[in-house]
Structures are given as C-alpha cells and as structure tokens.
Amino acid sequence: MSETPNDANHLETLDRDLHRFSYLEAGTQYVARPMVAPGIALAFIVIAGIGAGFFFGQMPMNMVVVAAAVFGAYMALNIGANDVANNMGPAVGANALTMGGAIAIAAIFESAGALIAGGDVVSTISKGIIAPSTMENAQVFIWAMMAALISAALWVNLATWIGAPVSTTHSVVGGVMGAGIAAAGFASVNWPTMGKIAASWVISPVLGGVIAAAFLALIKSRVIYQEDKIAAARRWVPILVGIMAGAFAAYLALKGLKRVMKIDIQTSLLIGLVLGILSWLVTIPLIRRQSKGLENRNKSLKVLFGLPLVISAALLSFAHGANDVANAVGPLAAIVHATEFGAFSAKVSIPLWVMVIGAFGISFGLFLFGPKLIRMVGSQITKLNPMRAYCVALSAAITVIVASWLGLPVSSTHIAVGGVFGVGFFREWHTAKRMKLNANGIPDDLRIAPEERRRRKLVRRSHFMTIIAAWVITVPAAALMSALIFYILNAIVA
Numbered sequence: 001m002s003e004t005p006n007d008a009n010h011l012e013t014l015d016r017d018l019h020r021f022s023y024l025e026a027g028t029q030y031v032a033r034p035m036v037a038p039g040i041a042l043a044f045i046v047i048a049g050i051g052a053g054f055f056f057g058q059m060p061m062n063m064v065v066v067a068a069a070v071f072g073a074y075m076a077l078n079i080g081a082n083d084v085a086n087n088m089g090p091a092v093g094a095n096a097l098t099m100g101g102a103i104a105i106a107a108i109f110e111s112a113g114a115l116i117a118g119g120d121v122v123s124t125i126s127k128g129i130i131a132p133s134t135m136e137n138a139q140v141f142i143w144a145m146m147a148a149l150i151s152a153a154l155w156v157n158l159a160t161w162i163g164a165p166v167s168t169t170h171s172v173v174g175g176v177m178g179a180g181i182a183a184a185g186f187a188s189v190n191w192p193t194m195g196k197i198a199a200s201w202v203i204s205p206v207l208g209g210v211i212a213a214a215f216l217a218l219i220k221s222r223v224i225y226q227e228d229k230i231a232a233a234r235r236w237v238p239i240l241v242g243i244m245a246g247a248f249a250a251y252l253a254l255k256g257l258k259r260v261m262k263i264d265i266q267t268s269l270l271i272g273l274v275l276g277i278l279s280w281l282v283t284i285p286l287i288r289r290q291s292k293g294l295e296n297r298n299k300s301l302k303v304l305f306g307l308p309l310v311i312s313a314a315l316l317s318f319a320h321g322a323n324d325v326a327n328a329v330g331p332l333a334a335i336v337h338a339t340e341f342g343a344f345s346a347k348v349s350i351p352l353w354v355m356v357i358g359a360f361g362i363s364f365g366l367f368l369f370g371p372k373l374i375r376m377v378g379s380q381i382t383k384l385n386p387m388r389a390y391c392v393a394l395s396a397a398i399t400v401i402v403a404s405w406l407g408l409p410v411s412s413t414h415i416a417v418g419g420v421f422g423v424g425f426f427r428e429w430h431t432a433k434r435m436k437l438n439a440n441g442i443p444d445d446l447r448i449a450p451e452e453r454r455r456r457k458l459v460r461r462s463h464f465m466t467i468i469a470a471w472v473i474t475v476p477a478a479a480l481m482s483a484l485i486f487y488i489l490n491a492i493v494a
Contacts, residue, residue, distance in 0.1 A: 037368040048073035072332035075153035076361020085373030086416035087316040090389035093378025096309045107363040113321025114359035130180030134188035148175030149331040151482035164470035167411035174478030182483035204414035209422025212395035238283040246276020247397035305386035312393035329358040382424030392419035424459035
C-alpha cells in the first residue's frame, strides 16, 4: 500500500514533535541536575524530623523536638560539606586519593568516629560559654539553643557557598553566645573562655602552619636535596611514619576515645610513644621493599608517601567525627533533655538516635556538597604533592596535642588550613631564597622581573584573604544572627 502525501506530512509533524519532546527532556535533565543534591538533603532532613516525631510522639512539646531535629540534621549536613574538606583536601590535592575514594573513606571513618567514640556526655553550653543558671526558665533555654543551632547552620552554609572553610565549633560558640546575650544579657557569658577562643583564631593556624613548614623543611633537607634520594627516603620515611603514628595514637587517645575511657595527656603521650616506635620498626622493611627499583628522582618519593597520607586522612576523619559531631547534635541533645525533663543542665547524655542524625548528616553533607571545599583546600590555595600534604596531616595531629597540653582551645579547621598556608608560604620563602643565592650565576636575560615574581606567588592571595576574613567574623556573625533568631522565636511563641 503506497504512502499518500497526507501521511508523509503527518509523519513529518510527528518527527518534529518527538524532537521537541527530546529537547524538552534534555533541557529538564540539565535544569534538574543541580537540584538532585538539595533534594536528597531535604529528604534526609524530613526523615530526621519524622524520626524525632516517632520517638517523641506522645510529648506535648513534640513539635519543638521535631523542629530541633530538622535543624540538627541541617547543621550536620553543613559540617559534612565544610569541615570534612580539611581532612581530605590535602590527600585529594596531592593525587593520593581520587575524589570518590576520599568521600568513601571520609564517610566511613567520620560515621565510625561519631558512633563509636563520640562523647556520650557533651557540654551543651559549648564548653561553658554561658551559665545555665542565668536562663529564666526551660522554655527560654530551649529557644536559645534552637537559635544557636539555626544561626550556626546558616553561617556554615553561607561559608560553604562562598568557598571558605570555617570552624563549625566557633560557629556554634558564636551562636550560643549570641542567644545567651539575647536571653539573659552580657553577664551570662563567660568572657575569659571567650577570650581563649578568640586567641585560638591566631594560635591554631599559626601553630599548624609553623609545624607543617618545619616538617617540609626537614623533608627537603634530609630527603629531596640528598644525592641519593631513595637511600635517604629509606632512612627518613619510616621515622616520619613513626612520628605520624605516635601523634595520631596520642591524638585519638586524648580526643577521640572519651566515650570509651578517660585518658590524661601523660598517658596519651606514652601510648603515642609506644605505638610510634612500633610503627617505625614495622615500616622499615616495608619501605625498603617498596623502594626497590625506584629511580633516583622526586617523582619516586611521592610513591613512598602515598599510603601513609591516605592512612593519616582516614585517622583525621575518625577523630573529627568523634569530636565535631557534638557541634551538630549538642544543642539538639540539650533541647531534647530540656523538653523531656522540663529542666536544663550544662552536661547531658546524647541519645543514640540523635548521634545517628549527626553521623549520617555529616556523611550525606560530605557526599552531596563536599567536593567544592575539598578541591579548594586541596588544590586552589597552593599546589600540594604527597610530601607537602603529609606535612599538613602530621601538623594537624601534633598541633592538637600541643594545644591540649597548653590548655588552649583550638579549631581543627584552622589548624589544617593553616598547615596548607604554612606549606605554601614556606615554599615561597624557600624559592625566593634559592633564586637569590643563584642570582649571580644567572644571565641578565634569564632573570625574572619583580612584577613577574609577584605574579608567580605560590599561595593564592585572594583565597587567603577570603578565608582569614571568614575566620575573623565567624563568631560575631553567628552571634548576631543567633540573637536576631532568638528574638523572632520569642515573638512567635509569646
């Protein structure tokens, strides 16, 4: 049967319509793709709220707990998106881990740290920032904690959006302080404690940077600039691995195992010394075997530092999960306690379901939104290789031990990013020094002009200034937002 001209026209029209549908489908997929991550995050937040309603369905203030669970989940997502980048960024920037591998390792170890070693008793008033006795009643306390939780989450979300790694601990501290002042006046704040926290803004990054730079200087002088680099690496890499193992053992014993047992600084250092020596002895034959057949050049050294760097990133994630999950769920636990018992306390136990919200929220936040900050910390501040990234990870563990010994409150975010800055600025100084030493032997036409030298800075000044500005305004910004939110909440329920 032959095809009529009419049929041909119909088929043409049908083809055009089908093409339009395919374009529409492609356009819809393109538009919808950026909405996948927020959609999954929203689903997690809703599930957290439903879970809280299930556990507290019979309580008269059920909706308050549900709202707190929703904002606690939102805060946990933001911690995963922002804070975890500090642990994984250097390893990804050094190409020791792929982005997918880093996210998988961090999600597993962050959750394990939170659920296994997360403190079962947390200071919900953020280490004594405000005195519970200054609160008028339990309801005022609940709204103050809610305001602190919301403001901290909003601030960390904003910081992630502009690409600035900030301290979630300082965000919560600022939120609690602002709500406390709004609820009970300036006298409610423990100002000496706030002074120590302000001092940590400077101490954390400077100490982290100095220690990271010192280890990089050691690696350059003892390994990289030696005539036989492989022989030097066989001698020094086991020592550096032993130092790393000892530092992390002490760090985890001191900060990450509070739920299992209470360990003082002296005992943690002894544990670190023993495990450090054992790791050094075990690593000697492993490095000797791994270095066989390697060429005598810098590229070969990166192979020897790859695995220790991955292990250090995993351990940092475990310790971070154990410590910083309280930032997400501490105020939530305080609200649950005050709602359940009609009273408030400086220290409360965290229910398991609350800890699960924190642990899974951090993992989801990392998976959905973490790559942006991981790339920024790992490769956009300064160029990292396995040796430099290893120095950053080692610096983070040692700085926390030193700060704990001195009794100083420090931020893991500030330490890690300070370590990246320290490595970058050391490289700038070292490069300038070598160029100066070699200047007499370089022909005039090969010398680099001062303008070109400034352009070739090894630390991006724009990122440096953005991050420093974000650090400085974190506490006051979170405090101001928290005070405003507290007044709004009070006005709504009054």
